[in-house]
Amino acid sequence: MKGQIIKIVSDDYFIDSTLGEFVCKARGKFRKDNISPKVGDYVIFDIDKKVIEKILSRKNELDRPLVSNIDEAFIVTSLKKPDFSDNLLDKLLVVCEINNIKPVICITKKDLLSKDEFASLKNILKYYKKLGYAVIYNNKIRKIKKMFKNKTVVFTGQTGAGKSSLINKLDKNLDFETNEISEALGRGKHTTRYVTLVSIGKGKVVDTPGFSAVDLSVYSNDQIKKAFVEFDKYKCPYKDCTHTKEKECEVKKHINNGILKSRYNNYIKFIEKR
Ligand SMILES: Nc1nc2c(ncn2[C@@H]2O[C@H](COP(=O)(O)OP(=O)(O)OP(=O)(O)O)[C@@H](O)[C@H]2O)c(=O)[nH]1
Numbered sequence: 001m002k003g004q005i006i007k008i009v010s011d012d013y014f015i016d017s018t019l020g021e022f023v024c025k026a027r028g029k030f031r032k033d034n035i036s037p038k039v040g041d042y043v044i045f046d047i048d049k050k051v052i053e054k055i056l057s058r059k060n061e062l063d064r065p066l067v068s069n070i071d072e073a074f075i076v077t078s079l080k081k082p083d084f085s086d087n088l089l090d091k092l093l094v095v096c097e098i099n100n101i102k103p104v105i106c107i108t109k110k111d112l113l114s115k116d117e118f119a120s121l122k123n124i125l126k127y128y129k130k131l132g133y134a135v136i137y138n139n140k141i142r143k144i145k146k147m148f149k150n151k152t153v154v155f156t157g158q159t160g161a162g163k164s165s166l167i168n169k170l171d172k173n174l175d176f177e178t179n180e181i182s183e184a185l186g187r188g189k190h191t192t193r194y195v196t197l198v199s200i201g202k203g204k205v206v207d208t209p210g211f212s213a214v215d216l217s218v219y220s221n222d223q224i225k226k227a228f229v230e231f232d233k234y235k236c237p238y239k240d241c242t243h244t245k246e247k248e249c250e251v252k253k254h255i256n257n258g259i260l261k262s263r264y265n266n267y268i269k270f271i272e273k274r
């Protein structure tokens with residue numbers, strides 16, 4: 001029987017199929033071969049033994065969060081509580097670029113900012129739009145719903161940014177647990193604990209536990225450089241310019257003059273922290 005993994009709780013795999021939902025175990029062989037089934041995986045399972053026999057080939061996959069077969073990632077980015085973090089946003093954009101997943105920057109908590117506070121952030125967001133990234137606000141429910149049609153979209157981003165709240169708003173039958181940020185941080189834990197895939201209309205959405213840090217150490221400096229899509233526009237004299245110590249580097253020349261300074265600074269942080 002074919003199905004799709006929609007949730008994993010320790011070694012229980014929740015599988016959705018045309019015959020309904022089943023809870024299966026994974027074959028021991030997977031562990032031996034160091035293969036971990038992920039939410040989003042299409043699998044063949046034995047409906048009597050309740051065992052996953054085979055994982056069908058993946059279109060793409062991520063390790064954090066553990067998901068596969070994703071079309072788009074909603075990078076849920078809060079402007080306040082928690083404060084806007086260009087560092088985290090750039091990291092998640094790098095992860096999407098390297099893994100060939102289309103990112104959408106989804107902004108939350110604009111309502112908590114004064115006009116003045118928003119003005120400076122608006123310019124930063126404009127820069128990302130100019131790079132070609134979609135930027136959408138979490139109050140545009142109808143527009144967001146339309147974006148999901150025939151797609152699997154993973155929600156990722158900082159803990160307390162509002163991922164689960166937004167998913168609940170997309171379908172009134174859903175009731176993912178959400179929590180006040182102060183409470184959540186006070187207890188020092190994340191509200192969402194399991195990666196969970198749900199169908200919304202003709203699309204699928206994956207809610208994931210938030211985080212406060214992203215690890216880029218699995219990627220090479222060259223991969224990270226290419227993920228800063230705007231750098232490619234500038235033709236440095238050295239073909240393999242790392243845009244760091246090289247004299248005559250065109251990228252460095254355009255900081256604050258075409259390239260957002262925080263983007264360049266984050267690039268340097270990302271390639272040095274390993
Ligand atoms: N003012 C305001 N509050 C919001 C907005 N979006 C979400 N919240 C609140 O932010 C808090 C955290 O929201 P959650 O949906 O639990 O956040 P999360 O991203 O799922 O968090 P984790 O599951 O820990 O990763 C809740 O109290 C929400 O009501 C928004 O646009 N404006």
Ligand SMILES: [Mg+2]
Nearest residue numbers: 163164191192
């Ligand atoms: Mg959540």
Ligand SMILES: [Zn+2]
Nearest residue numbers: 236241243249
């Ligand atoms: Zn350069």
